[in-house]
Amino acid sequence: MIIGAAVATVWFWVPLAILVIAVSSIPSIIGFLLAAVVFVYLMRGVDRVERVRSEAVFGMQIPVPSRKISGYKGFQRWAHQLLLDVSSVRFWKSAAHHYLRMTYDLLAGGLALALLAFAFLGPAAALAVQRSDEDAGLRFLSPPPAFVLAFVALAAAVAILIFAPALDAKIDRWLLTASPTAELQREVSALSQARQGAVSSAQTERHRIERDLHDSVQPRLVSLAMTIGLAQTKLDSDPAAAATLIAEAHDDVKAALAELRNVVRGIAPTILADRGLDAALSAVVQRTETSGVPTTLDIHLPDRLPDEVEACAYFVVAEALTNVARHAEATQAVVTVRADEASGTLHVSVFDDGRGGAQIDTGEDSTGLRGLAERVRAARGTFDVSSPATGPTIVTAVLPCAS
Structure with a gap:
């Protein structure tokens, strides 16, 4: 006083x-x-x-x-x-x-x-x-x-x-303090945005699956069918050529299976449900290092999180590292995942020192960062991309994870 x-x-x-x-x-x-x-x-x-x-x-x-x-x-x-x-x-x-x-x-x-x-x-x-x-x-x-x-x-x-x-x-x-009416309006607005984000995320995910099937698996299966057809025509007249074609078809089948596994992994990774977010992100980081970008994983999770939170965090990291491997021309990447028990939130960030300029595309057929933003919004979280033209790029997501 x-x-x-x-x-x-x-x-x-x-x-x-x-x-x-x-x-x-x-x-x-x-x-x-x-x-x-x-x-x-x-x-x-x-x-x-x-x-x-x-x-x-x-x-x-x-x-x-x-x-x-x-x-x-x-x-x-x-x-x-x-x-x-x-x-x-x-x-x-x-x-x-x-x-x-x-x-x-x-x-x-x-x-x-x-x-x-x-x-x-x-x-x-x-x-x-x-x-x-x-x-x-x-x-x-x-x-x-x-x-x-x-x-x-x-x-x-x-x-x-x-x-x-x-x-x-x-x-x-x-x-x-906020008035009860204002808080109720805020909750209704948050639920409406989460619903819109869920609908948009589902539509974006469907476009991604269609693109992956159309661009990778479908051409592979068409090539496989043509190779098997050629092998059938040469089976009686030229068995050696038919055997070569069958071997090529066998390689195409293995490649198609690998691409299908990648598509399925993008929909629902099995390792995430079986072993949790730590193991799933370790696998993602290992794949990124295989592509030539040294990646560090810094994760601290005292316990398992709700399934939808783990899935959202997984896809944020997976898509961000995919962009790093394909477009960033980075020399290193750092993935940080921290659970804040005091606020009941999960903080996820992906840093790379490559070229910047990444932004959330608002086109109808765009995927990538826009799909991540919609997925995070559906989980009632916040998503942000900091990427100046000269780099570096930092993708950040904050997800509510209190049960």
């Missing part, structure tokens, strides 16, 4: 002055925009500070309300995010909380200070006035009432400093 009152005497005017400048600068669009941006960032920082203070003082662990995130890129994303923040209830509740807390601390702290000053100085003043010369014309309470009022003032000041923080805590609960 005392620190809040002391800070409020100086800080109270800073955000208010910026807001006044913004409003008064409306005729000058540039001045208004600059002041408004400064005010928004200031209030966002204040919100974080107030939550840290509330946790440190009261230990209430107030959950942070959801914040709408812009889906645009670049400068448009920054401007749209500012607009979303300003138009959100959370932003103005945070600003109202900050000023209400400062005003309350200033009034309560100032009153307690005034009462303490009277409690210690009042009796001394009464005694001094009593002993002064009557010709001085000084008037004050007589010592007995002054001592009684000083005791009352001291008790009132102590009561304020003891019981006033209870209202502080109520203000925090009132304005820092």
Whole structure:
């Protein structure tokens, strides 16, 4: 309470002055925009500070309300995010909380200070006035009432400093927590996005399977059928040539089986279900090293995760390393998988030092990173790609894994 009152005497005017400048600068669009941006960032920082203070003082662990995130890129994303923040209830509740807390601390702290000053100085003043010369014309309470009022003032000041923080805590609960309606809307929005991500992910996966079958397995089977047909025509007239063709057909069958296994592995890897995420990612890393890119796996999982979380993490790593092997021209790659038990999330990142420029394609027939983004969104996680033109590239996914 005392620190809040002391800070409020100086800080109270800073955000208010910026807001006044913004409003008064409306005729000058540039001045208004600059002041408004400064005010928004200031209030966002204040919100974080107030939550840290509330946790440190009261230990209430107030959950942070959801914040709408812009889906645009670049400068448009920054401007749209500012607009979303300003138009959100959370932003103005945070600003109202900050000023209400400062005003309350200033009034309560100032009153307690005034009462303490009277409690210690009042009796001394009464005694001094009593002993002064009557010709001085000084008037004050007589010592007995002054001592009684000083005791009352001291008790009132102590009561304020003891019981006033209870209202502080109520203000925090009132304005820092999200309303049930807002949380329900957030949950409905999250479920809707997860459903859309699941539908898009399924469609993208179907396109991938069709592409793999059409580009690899189907031509291999057509070639196999033609080779067997030629062998049948030469079986009677040229047995040696027929035997050669049959041997080629046998090689084609083995190659087709290998390609089918790759397709099946992309749908549901058996090793993932049997031995878990650690063993499955080790196999993926080994395949990447075989392709010529040294890869390090850093994984820490205290226990098995839900099947859908393991599958999503597996495909994020597998697809990212496939892109590294095919397109990145990298000299090394690092896969990091960490389970954060405190937040109940799984953090997955794939780093490579190759050329950058990777981005999530939004075309209808695109797969790869877009498919991963949709798969992660279906799992109600977050997906991000950082890939400047000169590299390096970092693919990151955060998946909720609390059972």
